[in-house]
Amino acid sequence: MIIHLNGQFLPKDQARISPDDRGFLFADGAYEVVRAYRGHLFRAREHRERFDASLKALRIARPADLDFSALCTGLLQHNQLADAEATVYLQISRGAAPRKHAFPAEVAPTVYGFAASFANPVEKWAAGVKVITVPDQRWARCDIKSISLLPNVLANQLAQEAGAHEAVLVRDGFALEGSLSNFAVVMDEVVHTAPRSNYILPGITRLVGLGLCSALGIPVKEFPVAEADLKCATEAMLFGTTNEVMPVVQINDRKVGDGQPGPLTRKLQQAFRDYVAECQRRG
Template sequence: MSMYLMNDRFVKNDEVSISIEDRGYYFGDGVYEVIRVYGGIMFTAEEHIGRMYESAEKIRMTLPYGPEEMLSKLTRLIEENAIREGHVYVQATRGSAPRVHQFPGEDITPVITAYTKSYPEVPVVPEPAKLKSVDDVRWLRCDIKSLNLLANVMAKQEAHEAGCLEALLHRDGTVTEGSSSNMFGVKDGVIYTHPVSNFILNGITRRVIMQCCEEIGQPVAEEPMSLEDVYSMDEFFMSSTTNGILPVSEIDGQKVGEGTPGPVTKRLMAAFEAKLPEPAPTR
């Protein structure tokens, strides 16, 4: 039976209990992170947890314990559930209180929950993705990794119904990111991606990609792309915690390049893979 983290306790799934007055349930009033596990080890865990605490600070929520203790608890959770390949999901809500929009009093403690998910031992190599452009109607603080994901869900569903893996979000024709990913185009050997701002979430995988580019001498331009720019790209790829770097073969029914991963994308995928942790010893 799987173990879950509930605040500072490790409990079995039948012991998990969330109040109906939890503000995450009422308002989506909280933040979260998803951390990939490779060989029993969390990848970029400090960066993910650091971003979680930054998001909490931006919504004026003080978590009941610090980043180091959080990392320790998540490490134990992975060990308790014997996760070799998979991810850990952790979220914090502002807590349980009577339903009023303003913040509850300081006596209300945030609620932290976390669980793990295991992936197949033999990874399935995904096909290059197809994208559908969708209007970005989200709020103006996309830099906060909050639980308010309804607009993302609607965009993902629109892409899904069009036979696509992901939505390519744009504001008045300017591409921002995906519904659950960051976006990158390649033209004449240069990678283009939206600059870090309140319009996108600065993905942890995105940060690793930027580091890889610096290390291998890959030119990058952090400049907004228009939809017209996107349609003429030589290569295109997306990034996320769960997929790493995923090449894109088609956007709005138009083939990208040859429809297969291009040389820049493949070189970057190799550089990214080289950064993945060595598997932890099995117990």
């Protein structure tokens, strides 16, 4: 595998990162994951803008010569993934310096990236998945795509151990989002999802999904969903770069609706697939 490190493409086993790197010591950095559909970077501009916003919020200077799309494309090309289903991961940490909490003076950020092939979760798309609810133990800046993901990791592990696909994080009684996806339910034929705030990541898939709702005439309410109301949901779904629109058919021990992916979810799922195909056609 060829990775990118600080301006160079090189074999992964030749990559060297300092043990003083603040990404390693403090999880002091930001990241992005972009889906590549046979070379087409899905919503690259939005991912670049969110990356910039995360870096700005963390006060990490983005290297001036870093071209987000060119870097993603370079990673795909170096790994023979230019015509494949793939994901690209990019991360920037504040850089390497002797361990002190406050920012070091004059440190160059560490830029790291890799691409990996990706298999669409077609069986899960067809059958739907189970999610569990877990307490949201994250900080108050979940809108930053920080590499500090321990609460997400712990929540996702609980989901794995429960035989679930995702953990839905509950803060102050509201089901906000998943450990790596946004979350929505259908109640009274209306898609309900948590509004943008510092308590959720502004997901690119969520954004596209809500745009498709509007195009399809599906009403949307961006309003916090109370955990207590989840039992009233007739449908539920996850939005995410690797999930796309993923039907949720079980929340904890309770079936959602009749336990099958719901009709609005199916409609959105298909609309999302069609939109991806159109983006690929347009190049």
